[in-house]
Structure formats: structure tokens, C-alpha cells
Amino acid sequence: MENESNRLHIFFLPLVLQGHMIPMMDMAKTFATSGAKVTIVTTPICSTLFSRQIERVHQLGLDFNIQTVKLGLPEDWENLDAVTWSQNQVELLDRFWKALSLLREPVLHILEEHRPDCLIADLFFPWATDVAAQLKIPRLAFGGTSFFAMCTMRVIALHQPHKRVSSESETFIVPHLPGEIKLTKTQLPEYLRQELDTDFSNLAKEIVESELKGYGSIFNSFYELEKDYADYYRNVLGRKAWHIGPVSLCNRDTVDKALRGMEAISQHECLKWLDSKKPNSVIYACFGSLTKFSPEQLVELAKGLEASRQDFIWIVRKDKNEEQDWLPDGFEERMDGKGLIIRGWAPQVLILDHESVGGFMTHCGWNSIMEGVCAGVPMVTWPMFAEQFYNEKLVTQVLQIGIGVGSKQYADFGIGADFVSRDDIEVAVRRIMAGAEAEEMRRRAKKLGEMARKAVGEGGSSDSDLTSLIEELRQHKAARESR
Ligand code: UDP
Numbered sequence: 001m002e003n004e005s006n007r008l009h010i011f012f013l014p015l016v017l018q019g020h021m022i023p024m025m026d027m028a029k030t031f032a033t034s035g036a037k038v039t040i041v042t043t044p045i046c047s048t049l050f051s052r053q054i055e056r057v058h059q060l061g062l063d064f065n066i067q068t069v070k071l072g073l074p075e076d077w078e079n080l081d082a083v084t085w086s087q088n089q090v091e092l093l094d095r096f097w098k099a100l101s102l103l104r105e106p107v108l109h110i111l112e113e114h115r116p117d118c119l120i121a122d123l124f125f126p127w128a129t130d131v132a133a134q135l136k137i138p139r140l141a142f143g144g145t146s147f148f149a150m151c152t153m154r155v156i157a158l159h160q161p162h163k164r165v166s167s168e169s170e171t172f173i174v175p176h177l178p179g180e181i182k183l184t185k186t187q188l189p190e191y192l193r194q195e196l197d198t199d200f201s202n203l204a205k206e207i208v209e210s211e212l213k214g215y216g217s218i219f220n221s222f223y224e225l226e227k228d229y230a231d232y233y234r235n236v237l238g239r240k241a242w243h244i245g246p247v248s249l250c251n252r253d254t255v256d257k258a259l260r261g262m263e264a265i266s267q268h269e270c271l272k273w274l275d276s277k278k279p280n281s282v283i284y285a286c287f288g289s290l291t292k293f294s295p296e297q298l299v300e301l302a303k304g305l306e307a308s309r310q311d312f313i314w315i316v317r318k319d320k321n322e323e324q325d326w327l328p329d330g331f332e333e334r335m336d337g338k339g340l341i342i343r344g345w346a347p348q349v350l351i352l353d354h355e356s357v358g359g360f361m362t363h364c365g366w367n368s369i370m371e372g373v374c375a376g377v378p379m380v381t382w383p384m385f386a387e388q389f390y391n392e393k394l395v396t397q398v399l400q401i402g403i404g405v406g407s408k409q410y411a412d413f414g415i416g417a418d419f420v421s422r423d424d425i426e427v428a429v430r431r432i433m434a435g436a437e438a439e440e441m442r443r444r445a446k447k448l449g450e451m452a453r454k455a456v457g458e459g460g461s462s463d464s465d466l467t468s469l470i471e472e473l474r475q476h477k478a479a480r481e482s483r
Pocket of ligand 1: 018022261286287315346349
């Protein structure tokens with residue numbers, strides 16, 4: 001434990017989306033466990049959504065604080081996840097990205113009042129670098145993704161290989177990056193594909209500039225998982241970075257895992273159901289916090305799961321405006337005992353860690369991939385937007401622990417995505433669940449899971465990086481205070 005005079009006070013500014021909030025909460029818990037005082041700056045609605053987890057860290061005796069600040073959007077839009085997706089997404093997103101820059105002044109005031117020693121802010125707040133500089137403290141950036149995806153994004157922006165193909169579906173190699181990574185233009189975001197000048201493309205430029213000016217970046221990853229790309233990011237792209245993950249492993253027991261994120265439904269029902277199944281017999285299908293499937297795709301997915309003859313747990317995001325029953329006729333009756341459909345928020349880490357779960361159908365959000373790796377399960381990859389297509393390459397090509405379902409078209413939130421047929425779903429599920437190929441992937445995934453645990457254990461690669469970061473921040477604090 002640190003003495004009060006050199007004790008660090010670290011501020012965290014997460015983006016108010018589940019996929020960014022959840023790992024930052026875990027990260028703050030990790031820093032607090034190593035003796036720092038931590039404060040999270042977030043919106044009132046997010047602090048309510050995470051209140052059970054906050055109560056839990058207080059019970060553990062950690063110095064974990066919350067400061068709330070309004071985003072300036074209507075009340076139920078303060079956290080994008082709380083929004084019903086059938087509303088006008090484009091308009092909403094525009095307002096959301098704009099509202100993020102309005103946080104600058106209120107956040108500066110809070111920081112001036114509390115005088116922390118470091119600001120760990122989401123990459124989506126590029127102005128955080130200047131705000132930290134005003135206070136003469138380091139700003140660390142957190143993008144919530146892999147080294148692999150960051151390298152791919154930065155290399156594509158630098159070398160623009162997508163401009164040298166003659167059609168959207170022609171493959172190009174991401175130049176200079178280890179592993180001969182092949183992509184198509186269809187897998188890139190629209191602003192890159194079409195060379196558009198939008199609010200988002202401008203934000204993307206500001207993000208790169210602030211990354212270059214900032215103190216460094218912090219990754220929810222571990223060195224052994226993506227060594228070549230962690231090295232490339234540091235040595236070739238010349239960025240300073242620390243890997244301290246998988247951060248979800250800071251939730252050691254069932255209570256911590258269950259209280260992570262939003263309040264999950266059916267926790268007990270889920271675990272009881274899984275207890276009745278054989279090891280590695282269930283495929284868990286979940287597509288993160290933002291993805292939305294069309295009713296036609298939901299029907300096809302149901303049919304694909306049924307055709308695979310595999311037991312499954314399937315999480316379907318609840319849409320407030322859509323009460324329609326899209327399930328195929330008699331599906332729930334036929335699947336009674338074989339499939340569990342959860343409409344809403346599931347206790348993902350608890351489910352993945354159950355021994356009956358033998359595979360994970362995922363949209364390739366980075367948290368989900370890290371959680372799948374920790375659980376040691378092979379994956380069916382079904383990317384749709386953001387950096388998900390890049391993460392898919394890491395899983396299927398580099399780590400060889402997954403099979404793609406065949407989606408190739410970038411589509412924000414999955415709206416207008418490729419239609420994936422029941423046959424493709426069935427084949428991918430079968431391939432990761434049973435047979436020699438599945439066993440080989442499962443063996444590799446389990447080994448990675450063990451490496452993940454070692455990385456965060458005492459003296460492991462992530463534990464060492466965390467220790468050296470804390471030491472560096474302490475020296476920074478001492479130098480600042482002696483001036
Ligand atoms: N998650 C969960 N229950 C759900 C859906 C998602 O606990 O029903 C968690 C999941 O464990 C992960 C996060 O939400 O930590 C989603 O992050 P990810 O990067 O995978 O995807 P995103 O939501 O950002 O697309």
C-alpha cells in the first residue's frame with residue numbers, strides 16, 4: 001500500500017457506451033486495487049447503470065469515486081446504449097459526437113477542483129490531451145480495442161492501400177503489417193471508402209493528432225496474445241503504450257462477474273440451465289451492446305442455430321419499440337430444453353466461463369473477444385462495423401481460434417449489413433463445436449486463456465506493465481510537486 005504523500009489519484013473519463021464503460025470500470029478497479037485513488041467522470045444515467053458495481057467496489061474497501069457531468073442530450077440519451085435504435089440513428093449520432101466536445105469545460109472544472117495526477121480518457125475525447133496539459137498531468141488514451149486493430153487502422157490511414165483496388169470486393173494487403181492481412185474496401189467505414197468529409201472523419205483525424213501528442217495509450221490486451229502487433233505499434237508506429245489486460249479478470253468471483261456492467265436478467269436461470277448441460281456442448285451467441293439485426297436476419301439466425309443441432313444460449317437485444325414476434329413458427333416449443341433465448345442484458349462473463357459453453361458466436365467487439373479468449377472458447381465471427389472486421393482477422397487468421405460466418409459489408413450498428421444465410425450459420429457453428437478442427441481451435445483457445453491469467457498474475461506481462469506505468473506516474477507526480 002502506498003503512503004498518502006505518493007499515493008496517485010487517477011481520473012478516468014470513459015465514453016458513455018457499454019463497450020467502453022465496462023473495461024474502463026474494470027481498469028479503474030485494477031488501479032484502485034494497486035492502491036490508487038480513482039475517480040470516474042460520467043453521466044448521471046451511467047452512474048446509475050453501474051451503481052451495483054460501484055457499491056461492490058466500495059464493499060471491497062477500494063477508494064473508488066464518481067463525479068457526474070451532463071452530456072447535454074435529452075435525459076434517456078445520456079448513454080447511447082439506452083437509446084432505441086429505431087429512432088433516427090444518423091441524427092442521434094451526429095448529436096452524440098457533437099455533445100462529446102461540450103464536455104471539455106465541465107471536465108476541466110472538475111479536474112481543476114480535484115487536481116489528480118493523471119487523466120485516462122477515452123480516445124473519443126481528443127481534447128482531453130490539451131486539458132491534461134493545462135493541468136500539467138499526463139493524459140493516457142484508451143481506445144477499447146486491440147493493438148492489432150489500432151495498427152491496422154493507422155497503417156490504412158498512412159498508406160491508403162484501399163485506394164489501389166479496382167472494386168469494392170477486391171482484396172488488398174495491409175502493407176508492412178506482419179501476417180499478410182487481407183481486407184476488402186467493403187469492410188472499411190463509409191467515410192474511408194467514399195473519402196467523405198464528415199463530422200466523424202474530422203473527429204477521427206483529431207483522435208490521431210491527440211494520440212501523437214498525448215503521453216501514451218493503455219490497452220486492454222496482453223503481450224503474448226498479439227506480440228507482433230504490440231511491437232509494431234510501439235517500435236514501428238512509434239507510440240508509447242502499456243498493456244494491462246485482460247481487465248475483466250479483475251472480477252475474480254461469481255458476485256463480481258455478475259455485478260459487472262448493467263443489471264443482467266436471468267442470471268440464475270442461465271446458470272441452472274448451463275449446469276444441466278455437458279462440458280463444451282453449448283454455443284453462446286451474443287452481439288454486444290449496439291448491434292441490431294433485421295427481423296429477417298433474426299429468423300435466419302434462429303433457423304441456422306436450429307439446423308446446427310447444437311444447444312445454445314442466444315442473447316437478443318431488446319428494442320423498446322419492437323414488440324413484434326419474429327421467431328419462426330413453433331421455434332420456442334421445438335427448442336425447449338435445447339436453446340435459451342435471453343431478451344435483454346446477459347451476464348456474459350459468467351456464461352462464457354461456464355464449462356458447458358464450448359463456443360461463442362460474436363460480432364467481434366474487442367471486449368467480447370478478450371472475454372472469449374479468457375474463457376478459452378473458439379469463436380464464430382460475425383463482424384459488422386467499427387473495428388470488428390480487423391478483430392475478426394486476428395481471431396481467424398492470426399490466432400486461428402475462429403471461423404468467419406462470411407459477413408463482408410461494413411454497416412453501422414448492423415443496419416443494412418450482409419444477409420447471412422442459415423446454411424452459413426449452421427456450417428460455422430458445426431465447425432467450431434465438434435470435430436478435429438474444433439478440437440484444435442479449442443486447444444489453442446484454452447492455451448491463450450491460461451496465458452491471459454498468467455499475464456495478469458504477479459510478475460506476468462500485464463502485471464509488470466501496470467507496475468511500471470504506476471511507477472512512471474509516481475515519478476511524474478514527484479517531479480511536478482517538487483517544481
Ligand atoms: N455484454 C454483457 N451482456 C450482454 C451484452 C454485452 O455483459 O448482454 C458486455 C460484454 O461482456 C462486453 C461488452 O458488454 O464486455 C460489449 O463490448 P464489446 O466490445 O464486445 O462490444 P460493443 O458493445 O462495444 O459492440
